[in-house]
Amino acid sequence: DTGVSQDPRHKITKRGQNVTFRCDPISEHNRLYWYRQTLGQGPEFLTYFQNEAQLEKSRLLSDRFSAERPKGSFSTLEIQRTEQGDSAMYLCATRNRAYNEQFFGPGTRLTVL
Amino acid sequence: DQQVKQNSPSLSVQEGRISILNCDYTNSMFDYFLWYKKYPAEGPTFLISISSIKDKNEDGRFTVFLNKSAKHLSLHIVPSQPGDSAVYFCAASGAGNQFYFGTGTSLTVIP
Numbered sequence: 665d666t667g668v669s670q671d672p673r674h675k676i677t678k679r680g681q682n683v684t685f686r687c688d689p690i691s692e693h694n695r696l697y698w699y700r701q702t703l704g705q706g707p708e709f710l711t712y713f714q715n716e717a718q719l720e721k722s723r724l725l726s727d728r729f730s731a732e733r734p735k736g737s738f739s740t741l742e743i744q745r746t747e748q749g750d751s752a753m754y755l756c757a758t759r760n761r762a763y764n765e766q767f768f769g770p771g772t773r774l775t776v777l
Numbered sequence: 778d779q780q781v782k783q784n785s786p787s788l789s790v791q792e793g794r795i796s797i798l799n800c801d802y803t804n805s806m807f808d809y810f811l812w813y814k815k816y817p818a819e820g821p822t823f824l825i826s827i828s829s830i831k832d833k834n835e836d837g838r839f840t841v842f843l844n845k846s847a848k849h850l851s852l853h854i855v856p857s858q859p860g861d862s863a864v865y866f867c868a869a870s871g872a873g874n875q876f877y878f879g880t881g882t883s884l885t886v887i888p
Contacts, residue, residue, distance in 0.1 A: 668820070697876070706781075706866050706878030707821065720874055755820055764809045764870060768820030 668769035670756050676775045677746055684742045685772045687756030696739050697766060698731055699755040700724065707755055713739060746776045780804045781869050783879035791887050796854040798882050800867035803848065807869040807877075812841060812852045815864045815881070824865075825852070857886045 669688045677683050689696050694715050699707035710729070712720040715736035725731075728746075733739040743750055753773050757766035782801045790796045798812075808829040813821035827834040827841045827850070834841050840853045854861055864881045 704880065706880050709875045712874045765811065765823045765826060766876065767823065770820045
């Protein structure tokens with residue numbers, strides 16, 4: 665499977681714990697996006713990487729959220745001191761420089777108890 | 778503020794008929810528009826796109842129409858098939874790298 669993969673697919677955690685999600689992009693895609701999606705809403709932009717550089721961050725991305733893409737390949741999204749309001753589907757999408765179309769991974773569903 | 782809006786949360790259509798999904802946007806700087814389809818427990822899948830220099834793009838059963846003056850786009854599916862039942866999101870982007878998504882329309886195609 666050469667699509668975008670995300671791990672884990674589901675995560676249940678207690679409030680106050682830290683969680684980390686991973687996204688592995690399509691190999692030739694140098695642009696990577698993280699989104700959050702809650703029930704009844706469309707994906708909301710969180711942050712964008714071009715290669716290893718984090719070029720844009722949404723104001724939705726509070727200081728408890730951090731994302732990295734250390735070698736311009738896979739990316740991680742960490743949420744510290746999780747809150748119940750962080751419960752959502754976290755989606756990763758990638759694209760290459762030639763096209764505007766993004767390809768999404770299956771998402772990580774986070775539940776904060 | 779929601780820059781991309783899909784005002785119909787759901788739509789039901791008989792198999793074989795046309796499905797028309799609508800999307801409105803507010804930012805006149807948007808120049809690229811996309812439609813995605815999403816099944817439960819999966820990420821969105823790219824369906825079709827259109828640049829602002831065009832007013833129509835067709836791909837098989839799917840056609841996207843863009844009306845820049847009205848800031849409106851629509852997705853036509855003809856003929857509709859039961860496998861088309863999914864949530865459809867429209868998205869828009871401009872000069873930056875952000876993509877803005879609507880809230881989705883759940884399409885049900887009745888056999």
